[in-house]
Structures are given as C-alpha cells and as structure tokens.
Amino acid sequence: MNIEMIRAAAARLHGHIRRTPLLSSPALDDIAGRRVLVKPECLQHTGSFKYRGARAALSALDPDTRARGVLAFSSGNHAQGIARAAGEYGVPAVIVMPRDAPRLKIDTTRALGAEVVLYDRGREDRAAIGAALAKERGLTLIRPYDEPEVIAGQGTCGLEIAEDARALGIETAEVLSCCGGGGLSSGIALALEAEAPGLTLRTVEPEAFDDMKRSLAEGRITGHCGPEGGLCDAILTPQPGEITFPILARLAGPGIAVSDDHALRAMALAFQRLKLVAEPGGAVALAAALFSPEIRAGTVIATISGGNVEADTFTRALATLG
Amino acid sequence: MNIEMIRAAAARLHGHIRRTPLLSSPALDDIAGRRVLVKPECLQHTGSFKYRGARAALSALDPDTRARGVLAFSSGNHAQGIARAAGEYGVPAVIVMPRDAPRLKIDTTRALGAEVVLYDRGREDRAAIGAALAKERGLTLIRPYDEPEVIAGQGTCGLEIAEDARALGIETAEVLSCCGGGGLSSGIALALEAEAPGLTLRTVEPEAFDDMKRSLAEGRITGHCGPEGGLCDAILTPQPGEITFPILARLAGPGIAVSDDHALRAMALAFQRLKLVAEPGGAVALAAALFSPEIRAGTVIATISGGNVEADTFTRALATLG
Numbered sequence: 001m002n003i004e005m006i007r008a009a010a011a012r013l014h015g016h017i018r019r020t021p022l023l024s025s026p027a028l029d030d031i032a033g034r035r036v037l038v039k040p041e042c043l044q045h046t047g048s049f050k051y052r053g054a055r056a057a058l059s060a061l062d063p064d065t066r067a068r069g070v071l072a073f074s075s076g077n078h079a080q081g082i083a084r085a086a087g088e089y090g091v092p093a094v095i096v097m098p099r100d101a102p103r104l105k106i107d108t109t110r111a112l113g114a115e116v117v118l119y120d121r122g123r124e125d126r127a128a129i130g131a132a133l134a135k136e137r138g139l140t141l142i143r144p145y146d147e148p149e150v151i152a153g154q155g156t157c158g159l160e161i162a163e164d165a166r167a168l169g170i171e172t173a174e175v176l177s178c179c180g181g182g183g184l185s186s187g188i189a190l191a192l193e194a195e196a197p198g199l200t201l202r203t204v205e206p207e208a209f210d211d212m213k214r215s216l217a218e219g220r221i222t223g224h225c226g227p228e229g230g231l232c233d234a235i236l237t238p239q240p241g242e243i244t245f246p247i248l249a250r251l252a253g254p255g256i257a258v259s260d261d262h263a264l265r266a267m268a269l270a271f272q273r274l275k276l277v278a279e280p281g282g283a284v285a286l287a288a289a290l291f292s293p294e295i296r297a298g299t300v301i302a303t304i305s306g307g308n309v310e311a312d313t314f315t316r317a318l319a320t321l322g
Numbered sequence: 323m324n325i326e327m328i329r330a331a332a333a334r335l336h337g338h339i340r341r342t343p344l345l346s347s348p349a350l351d352d353i354a355g356r357r358v359l360v361k362p363e364c365l366q367h368t369g370s371f372k373y374r375g376a377r378a379a380l381s382a383l384d385p386d387t388r389a390r391g392v393l394a395f396s397s398g399n400h401a402q403g404i405a406r407a408a409g410e411y412g413v414p415a416v417i418v419m420p421r422d423a424p425r426l427k428i429d430t431t432r433a434l435g436a437e438v439v440l441y442d443r444g445r446e447d448r449a450a451i452g453a454a455l456a457k458e459r460g461l462t463l464i465r466p467y468d469e470p471e472v473i474a475g476q477g478t479c480g481l482e483i484a485e486d487a488r489a490l491g492i493e494t495a496e497v498l499s500c501c502g503g504g505g506l507s508s509g510i511a512l513a514l515e516a517e518a519p520g521l522t523l524r525t526v527e528p529e530a531f532d533d534m535k536r537s538l539a540e541g542r543i544t545g546h547c548g549p550e551g552g553l554c555d556a557i558l559t560p561q562p563g564e565i566t567f568p569i570l571a572r573l574a575g576p577g578i579a580v581s582d583d584h585a586l587r588a589m590a591l592a593f594q595r596l597k598l599v600a601e602p603g604g605a606v607a608l609a610a611a612l613f614s615p616e617i618r619a620g621t622v623i624a625t626i627s628g629g630n631v632e633a634d635t636f637t638r639a640l641a642t643l644g
Contacts, residue, residue: 021340023365027433042597043345111349271636275364275599275629307597311640314593318633 001148001243003194006155006187009056013156016088017052018044020157022164022301025273032290035299037168039161040276042307046080046112048234048282049157049184049305050144054081056153057142058089066091068138073126075101076234077306078144083114094139096130104310145183146241154184158191158201161301165196172198174253174297176285178305179203179212180235182244188303189251199301202253204285204292206232206260211239212248213255221245231260231313234281234306256294262287267317270304279309280317323470323565325516328477328509331378335478338410339374340366342479344486344623347595354612357621359490361483362598364629368402368434370556370604371479371506371627372466376403378475379464380411388413390460395448397423398556399628400466405436416461418452426632467505468563476506480513480523483623487518494520496575496619498607500627501525501534502557504566510625511573521623524575526610528554528582528603533561534570535577543567553582553635556603556628578616584609589639592626601631602639 022037029036041049058066069092072082079095086093093114097106098121110116119129134141142150161175175192177185182203189201203212208226215222223239230236240248263280266287270278278286285302288295344359351358363371380388391414394404401417408415415436419428420443432438441451456463465472483497497514499507504525511523525534530548537544545561552558562570585602588609592600600608607624610617 018343018345023340030433040597047597111352268633271599271633275362275369277593277597277599311590311593311643315637315640318637321633 001151001190001247003190005148005152006159006191009149009152010156010159012059013052013055013153016055017156019160020044022161022168023274027273028269028290031269032300034295034297036289037299037301038274038286039157039301039303040274041157042276042278042282042304046077046084047306047308048077048081049154049303050077050081051084052156053150053153053183054078054142055085057147057149058085060149061140065140068140069093071096071130071134071139071141072144073130074144075105077308079105079109079114080112082142083109083112087113094133096126145181146243148243151183151187151244153187155187155191157184157303158188159195161188162192162195162199165199165301170299172297173299173301174295175199175201176204176256176288176300176302177201178235178282178285178303179205180237180281181241182212182248183241184303184305185252186244186247189247193251200253201251203248203255204288205235205255205257206230206263206284207257209236210255210257211237213257215240215245216249216252216255219249232263232281232284234279234308235284254294256288256292258284258287258292262291264317265320266290267314268320271318272321276304277307277309277314278304279306280313282306323473323512323569325512327470327474328481328513331471331474332478332481334381335374335377335475338377339478341482342366344483344490345596349595350591350612353591354622356617356619358611359621359623360596360608361479361623361625362596363479364598364600364604364626368399368406369628369630370399370403371476371625372399372403373406374478375472375475375505376400376464377407379469379471380407382471383462387462390462391415393418393452393456393461393463394466395452396466397427399630401427401431401436402434404464405431405434409435416455418448467503468565470565473505473509473566475509477509477513479506479625480510481517483510484514484517484521487521487623492621494619495621495623496617497521497523498526498578498610498622498624499523500557500604500607500625501527502559502603503563504534504570505563506625506627507574508566508569511569515573522575523573525570525577526607527557527577527579528552528585528606529579531558532577532579533559535579537562537567538571538574538577541571554585554603554606556601556630557606576616578610578614580606580609580614584613586639587642588612589636590642593640594643598626599629599631599636600626601628602635604628
C-alpha cells in the first residue's frame with residue numbers, strides 16, 4: 001500500500017468520479033472559532049466516497065476476472081458504490097445483505113443493477129454464503145476497507161484535498177476524516193504524507209464506537225465498548241482494519257470522538273450553511289471541526305463522507321436548529 | 323446589455339464565485355424519462371445565484387462611488403448577495419426590509435455585515451426611504467434584476483452551463499431557469515445565444531405566479547393573477563423586468579409553470595438523489611424537468627437557483643417522499 005497505488009487509482013478514476021471542491025461558510029468559521037473547509041463527498045456518485053474505492057478496485061482487476069463479476073457484503077454505501085461501478089463495466093455484482101436491512105437500501109442497490117442475496121443474521125453464516133457464491137460463479141470479493149485497491153481509491157480524495165489546500169495557500173491544517181474501518185482515513189493520510197506533509201489526518205468516530213481512537217491511543221488494534229447499532233450506522237465497525245491501522249498508527253494524530261447530538265447539529269448546520277445533505281456518520285468530522293475541544297489547528301478540513309440518510313433522521317437533525 | 327458585458331463580468335468574478343458543476347443521478351433520469359443535468363447554484367456563496375449579480379454590480383462601480391456604499395430593497399437572496407459582496411469590498415451596504423420579514427433573514431443579512439433598515443409595509447413608502455438614504459449618504463441603488471450589470475453577473479452561470487455542456491458533447495438541450503423578475507433567465511439566455519446556440523432557455527415559475535409565461539405568450543409585459551405571497555417566495559414578482567423581458571421575448575422558448583406540490587417533490591428528490599438543499603423557488607426548474615409534460619427535449623439542464631429554506635418548509639417537502 002503506497003502513494004504510487006493512489007496516483008495510479010487517480011489516473012484510472014479520472015473522468016469517472018466527481019472532483020469535489022472545498023466549501024466554506026463564514027457562519028461555520030464563527031461557530032468553530034477557526035477556518036473550516038468542507039470536502040463534500042456526499043456529492044460523489046451514489047452519495048458517498050465509497051464509489052471511489054469501488055471503482056478503483058474494479059478497474060484494477062484484469063478484464064477476465066472482472067467479467068466474471070464481483071461480490072460484496074454490505075447493506076450500505078459500499079454496496080451502492082460496488083453496484084454502480086460494476087454496472088458501468090457491465091459486469092455482475094452480487095451484494096450479500098441481511099434480510100432485515102432497510103427496504104430502501106435493498107431497492108437502491110437493486111436499482112443500480114446489482115443482484116441482492118439476503119440472509120438471516122441469526123441463522124446463517126454470511127461468509128459461508130459469500131464463499132459458496134464466489135466459488136460457484138467465479139466472483140471476486142471486494143472488501144469495504146481492508147483492501148489495498150479500495151484504500152488507493154479513497155486516497156484520491158486526499159490528493160484532491162492536498163491540491164486544493166495548496167491552491168488556497170494552506171500549509172498546515174488538521175484534516176478530519178469520518179472513520180469506520182479506516183479505508184478513507186488511511187488513504188487520505190498516505191496522500192497527505194506525499195503531497196501535503198504539513199496537513200495532519202485525524203480520525204473522527206461516534207463516542208460509543210471509538211475503536212480507532214482507542215487503538216491509536218494503545219498502539220494496537222482494539223475494539224470499542226459500544227452496542228450493536230447506532231445513529232451513525234455508516235461508520236460503525238467493531239475494530240480497525242489490519243491494513244488500515246498500521247498506516248494510521250504511523251501517520252494520524254490522536255483520534256477524536258463526538259456525541260450523536262453533535263453529529264445531528266452538524267447535519268443541521270450543513271443544511272443551513274452549506275446546503276448539503278449529510279448522513280449522521282458522514283457528519284462526525286464536521287461535528288468535530290465545529291464543537292470538539294481537542295482541535296488546536298487554526299484551519300481544519302472536514303470530510304462530509306456521505307449523504308445517504310432517511311427523511312425521518314434528517315428531520316430529527318433539523319429539529320436541533322430550534 | 324450584451325454578451326461582452328457577461329464575459330467582462332466573468333473575468334471580474336473569477337476566483338470570487340464558486341464554479342458550480344453539472345450534477346446528475348440515474349434515478350432522476352428514470353423519473354423524468356430523459357437526461358437531467360442540474361446546475362446547483364444553492365452551492366453558490368450565500369446559498370443562491372444572487373451573489374453573482376451582486377458581486378458583478380459592485381465590481382463594475384468606480385472605486386469612489388463604491389466606497390460610499392450600496393443600497394438594496396430585499397428581504398431575501400439579493401440582500402444576502404449584496405451584503406456579502408459589499409463586505410468583501412469593505413464598503414457599506416444598507417438593506418431596506420419590511421419590519422415583518424422573517425427574523426432569520428434579518429439576522430443573516432446583518433451577520434454578513436450589512437445595515438438593515440426596517441420599514442412598515444402598511445404605512446411607509448419603501449422607495450422614499452431608500453431615496454432619502456441614498457441622497458443623504460451617497461449610496462448607489464442596486465436593483466435585484468432590472469440592472470444590466472446584475473444580469474451580466476447572472477449570465478456567468480450561463481457561460482458555465484455552455485462550457486460544461488460542450489465538454490459533455492451536448493449540442494441540443496432545454497435549459498430550465500427558475501424565474502422571478504428574469505435576471506438569471508435573461509443572463510443565461512444571452513450567454514447561450516453566444517456560446518451554445520443549440521441550447522434553448524425556458525423560464526419556470528409557480529403556477530399562480532406565472533407572469534413571465536403569460537408575458538412571453540402575449541408578447542408584452544403583463545402581470546399574474548396570483549395572491550401576494552406563496553411557497554416559492556424567492557421568485558414571486560408582480561411582472562417581468564423592462565430590461566429582462568425583451569431579451570427573453572427574443573431568445574426564450576415558451577414559459578413553463580409548475581405546481582407547489584411538484585416543487586416540494588423536486589426538493590425531496592434533490593435531497594434524496596443529489597444530497598442538495600433546494601428552496602421551493604429554487605426547485606421549480608427541477609420540478610419542470612421531472613414532471614412537466616411541456617418538455618420535449620431528450621436532455622434538460624435545470625438550475626437549482628437557491629437553497630435558503632427554513633427547516634419546517636424543508637420537512638414539509640421531505641414528507642412527500644411518503
């Protein structure tokens with residue numbers, strides 16, 4: 001896993017991904033007491049950065065392997081990214097999802113052309129189902145974050161941040177990344193190391209699901225003490241990845257955790273001040289930029305990693321505007 | 323009023339305005355039964371295209387005149403555009419608003435550094451108050467649409483549409499513009515005439531406030547039969563402008579009107595599929611792209627002209643998702 005893989009992914013993704021800008025609002029700067037720049041990956045195809053990694057992984061396969069199709073376990077943004085990328089190549093995508101996944105996510109993934117295979121979480125083994133499908137049809141499994149070409153794809157987001165920060169004359173800043181398994185965070189960290197060494201990546205997680213923060217503090221992969229599900233569903237992972245963690249242990253600053261209330265307020269402020277739709281997990285980095293006492297930099301760059309949120313959750317966030 | 327003024331405005335605005343992209347979503351194409359591209363001016367500074375015209379008008383003033391300050395009558399997006407542009411130049415902006423304007427709009431305009439002068443709609447004459455202020459302080463009045471340099475600024479949006487359409491290989495399309503007094507629409511129409519003659523501008527208004535549609539049909543400036551206020555507050559004008567109408571009479575296709583229900587559904591779909599916040603008046607062009615039987619083009623480009631909407635109105639729009 002290295003910067004050359006990210007540069008190669010950027011070349012393959014050119015003309016396919018949306019080149020997202022850095023946005024800002026004087027009102028957000030006032031709230032934060034610092035300069036806040038926002039990288040709106042909610043505007044990426046399929047509504048999250050996951051399309052970058054998915055397209056990067058598919059484009060890295062040799063054509064014969066790709067033609068047999070790909071497999072993913074996901075009920076969320078990774079599924080949509082894989083489904084769209086596979087559709088663009090005209091190759092099969094099989095997405096294995098729990099039977100109790102939200103209807104909208106199942107329908108959206110099917111609408112993108114993927115085959116959705118449902119399983120019973122209580123009685124069936126997801127890995128066994130996937131392995132049997134992969135063997136039978138010759139599908140290639142694309143993991144959501146612990147996969148070098150996926151990390152390379154997410155890293156293209158970091159190349160863009162480095163380029164835009166340079167154009168703005170920003171030499172030092174903290175770059176806040178919404179963090180689940182660490183694919184986006186580790187990709188951005190590698191890109192910044194090479195292209196903008198004055199910019200430091202910091203991971204942001206929900207308070208009860210701070211496995212990356214704990215792991216970074218302890219210097220080894222460890223889990224969180226949170227429950228099974230939560231508001232920020234897109235970024236709830238049991239522990240950091242085997243590939244992503246060593247990268248972040250070497251390059252990232254201390255991890256940050258934010259409350260669900262702050263995530264909801266950040267969603268409301270993104271609505272009011274940036275006219276963007278952020279999902280809860282996609283708003284934690286902006287929440288840290290606005291409300292965390294752990295940030296000292298005069299300039300922060302916060303990813304909004306996704307915007308796939310149901311209307312009722314968004315309405316709940318808007319209620320925090322009072 | 324000509325294309326050279328628009329090109330000159332583009333040069334002055336370069337580096338100050340946000341260069342907005344063209345966005346799309348396969349789901350919106352499916353609903354519309356045609357290719358739909360969206361120009362998201364809700365992402366423009368101050369949340370609407372109005373900043374383009376405001377900055378263009380201020381930048382066209384000679385420095386001594388500009389230093390004395392500017393004056394605008396507006397409780398909405400024009401006020402915010404003028405306030406921000408004046409703040410950037412460090413010159414005074416006086417905004418005359420009715421005393422019963424929404425508190426948030428008054429506060430937002432003040433937060434941008436403008437002086438807000440309130441008047442009583444029932445008892446006081448807005449024009450007289452403005453004229454007295456202008457004389458006393460040497461302020462220059464900037465009208466919201468019937469002002470050549472404002473139209474030139476809005477026209478820069480049309481130059482960008484022409485450039486991006488060319489890059490996508492689009493030679494013919496209907497360009498749908500949310501229309502109040504016609505500043506944005508006439509500016510875009512002039513830009514397309516020069517840079518993309520295969521693209522035809524069409525204005526879109528709310529059904530009860532279709533003064534431009536009626537005027538285009540009759541070939542002369544006429545009013546609408548609607549009440550005083552409505553959902554799409556940003557684009558409710560009594561009649562087309564004296565400068566904007568002749569431009570549109572020469573260049574635009576037949577006007578289109580959409581229902582408030584369709585405007586709300588377009589807001590909900592912009593939320594769900596584009597992750598963008600549109601205000602009701604800013605969503606009428608997208609509503610036409612998705613739902614109007616009057617469109618025949620295989621490709622439409624719809625402006626989302628602004629995103630300054632209160633949470634309760636947005637929640638009402640989301641409820642249409644069912």
